[in-house]
Amino acid sequence: KVLILDFGSQYTQLIARRVRELNFYCEIFPFNKIPEEVSEFSAVILSGSPFSVRNEKAPQPDLSKIKGKLPLLAVCFGAQYIAHHFGGRVEASNTREFGRANLNMIKEAELLFESIEEQSQVWMSHSDSIKELPSNAVRLASTKDVLNAAYRIDGEDTYGIQFHPEVYHTTDGKQLLANFLIKIADLKPSWTPATFVDLSIEELKQTIGKEKVVLGLSGGVDSTVAAVLLHQAIGTQLHCIFVNNGLLRKDEFNSVLDQYKGMGLNVKGVDASDRFLDALAGISDPETKRKKIGNIFIDVFDDEATSIKDVTFLAQGTIYPDVIESVSVNGPSATIKSHHNVGGLPDYMKLKIVEPLKMLFKDEVRRVGAELGIAKNLIGRHPFPGPGLAIRILGDITRDKVRILQEVDHIFINGLRTWGLYDKVWQAGAILLPVNSVGVMGDERTYEKVVALRAVESTDGMTADWVDLPYKFLQETSNKIINQVAGVNRVVYDISSKPPATIEWE
Ligand code: XMP
Numbered sequence: 001k002v003l004i005l006d007f008g009s010q011y012t013q014l015i016a017r018r019v020r021e022l023n024f025y026c027e028i029f030p031f032n033k034i035p036e037e038v039s040e041f042s043a044v045i046l047s048g049s050p051f052s053v054r055n056e057k058a059p060q061p062d063l064s065k066i067k068g069k070l071p072l073l074a075v076c077f078g079a080q081y082i083a084h085h086f087g088g089r090v091e092a093s094n095t096r097e098f099g100r101a102n103l104n105m106i107k108e109a110e111l112l113f114e115s116i117e118e119q120s121q122v123w124m125s126h127s128d129s130i131k132e133l134p135s136n137a138v139r140l141a142s143t144k145d146v147l148n149a150a151y152r153i154d155g156e157d158t159y160g161i162q163f164h165p166e167v168y169h170t171t172d173g174k175q176l177l178a179n180f181l182i183k184i185a186d187l188k189p190s191w192t193p194a195t196f197v198d199l200s201i202e203e204l205k206q207t208i209g210k211e212k213v214v215l216g217l218s219g220g221v222d223s224t225v226a227a228v229l230l231h232q233a234i235g236t237q238l239h240c241i242f243v244n245n246g247l248l249r250k251d252e253f254n255s256v257l258d259q260y261k262g263m264g265l266n267v268k269g270v271d272a273s274d275r276f277l278d279a280l281a282g283i284s285d286p287e288t289k290r291k292k293i294g295n296i297f298i299d300v301f302d303d304e305a306t307s308i309k310d311v312t313f314l315a316q317g318t319i320y321p322d323v324i325e326s327v328s329v330n331g332p333s334a335t336i337k338s339h340h341n342v343g344g345l346p347d348y349m350k351l352k353i354v355e356p357l358k359m360l361f362k363d364e365v366r367r368v369g370a371e372l373g374i375a376k377n378l379i380g381r382h383p384f385p386g387p388g389l390a391i392r393i394l395g396d397i398t399r400d401k402v403r404i405l406q407e408v409d410h411i412f413i414n415g416l417r418t419w420g421l422y423d424k425v426w427q428a429g430a431i432l433l434p435v436n437s438v439g440v441m442g443d444e445r446t447y448e449k450v451v452a453l454r455a456v457e458s459t460d461g462m463t464a465d466w467v468d469l470p471y472k473f474l475q476e477t478s479n480k481i482i483n484q485v486a487g488v489n490r491v492v493y494d495i496s497s498k499p500p501a502t503i504e505w506e
Pocket of ligand 1 (some may be wrong): 290383384385387427461462497501502505506
């Protein structure tokens with residue numbers, strides 16, 4: 001496996017993704033928490049950083065067990081760090097070197113640049129320059145502005161590169177990473193969804209033994225894949241609970257429940273709609289809605305889980321971006337992002353946690369899901385917020401409003417499917433606005449609800465662009481909604497990007 005040491009670069013996760021795409025397993029650790037058993041790793045990559053190596057607050061990793069002992073690829077800050085601390089000289093550049101550049105390779109036939117053409121485009125993003133290499137280093141490439149764009153330390157498998165191979169604009173970046181891992185570190189690309197499934201099943205069997213596990217299904221990709229993986233490992237020892245909070249999409253509770261049962265999962269559907277909807281009556285504030293829904297969910301889940309005898313494990317569909325410890329830019333202290341799909345459980349439940357997907361990125365979860373034979377319509381689902389339609393009904397929530405929004409959403413989402421647009425969109429849904437507008441139907445004046453449609457493109461929900469849906473599609477969808485959903489006389493399309501807007505309206 002490959003170790004990636006994080007110095008706080010915004011691109012560290014991207015390095016991990018590229019390495020995984022090449023079918024190598026890797027883990028990210030903060031520079032100040034290098035694992036004790038570092039020799040278990042077969043190669044190490046040092047990330048970039050917002051710091052200058054000349055800054056006294058810059059990361060100071062202890063590389064004594066790494067440099068010269070394991071194959072090492074140092075990127076940007078990493079390359080400067082090695083130059084600076086092992087006999088070279090790093091200085092501020094006159095200009096910030098940012099953007100595209102082209103490589104002039106100095107030594108041909110170097111392993112790192114195998115199959116990479118002269119003048120290959122790379123992406124630079126740094127404000128210091130390596131002016132002088134350590135005396136035992138060999139320059140491998142330059143660009144027009146950067147003399148030491150790549151180097152190697154003699155007698156070691158240590159390589160430094162000033163540019164970012166993980167960034168899309170570095171055309172041959174993936175080839176370079178492959179060269180490092182295959183030619184230099186001598187690793188075999190063996191990390192595939194199939195090996196992940198095999199290894200995970202073995203590991204889950206070991207960890208869980210004969211004990212019982214409870215898991216909250218949401219209908220979403222992560223919890224579904226986690227459930228199927230666990231099911232393959234421990235069969236009926238897995239007890240799934242799927243709660244209807246009354247705020248799901250139209251018919252979703254029954255259709256997804258049927259699908260889960262069809263896959264052989266041991267799942268109990270709990271219809272707690274009334275409990276949620278009663279508690280939400282009269283509440284308009286978005287954060288209060290979220291809290292109420294979270295708390296009731298815990299109560300319902302807790303009741304069900306404690307009714308299963310002798311449960312000792314709680315399984316969660318947590319994924320890697322939720323657990324990566326990233327180095328905070330404001331100092332060397334590590335901040336931990338933690339996230340619980342079930343919203344955190346009361347302490348007295350005292351369950352041991354099992355999170356079989358916690359080392360996977362979202363796209364890998366989908367690939368593992370496909371490997372497990374889960375139907376495409378479940379794996380390819382758009383993300384849907386835990387509080388469901390509650391945060392898409394602006395203002396207070398009534399059963400009638402939920403019904404109206406379910407109908408509207410159903411027409412919109414079905415339309416996307418029929419037009420072959422569903423898989424081109426990252427997330428879509430409808431929002432019920434807390435205003436009435438005047439309309440005319442036949443000879444009658446109407447005064448009814450307005451709904452907004454929202455469809456966005458995104459990779460992780462952190463940023464998003466609105467989707468340029470075909471006018472014909474919007475026209476057809478709007479007509480259907482106004483003709484078929486009583487109580488709605490106006491449809492608008494949301495053309496705001498995130499930032500500055502968010503994906504949800506609440
Ligand atoms: P925003 O609205 O912040 O949403 O741009 C980003 C992504 O997060 C989802 N979202 C939620 N998911 N509970 C969830 O489980 C929530 O309270 C919540 N709020 C937003 C949203 O659907 C989008 O995918």
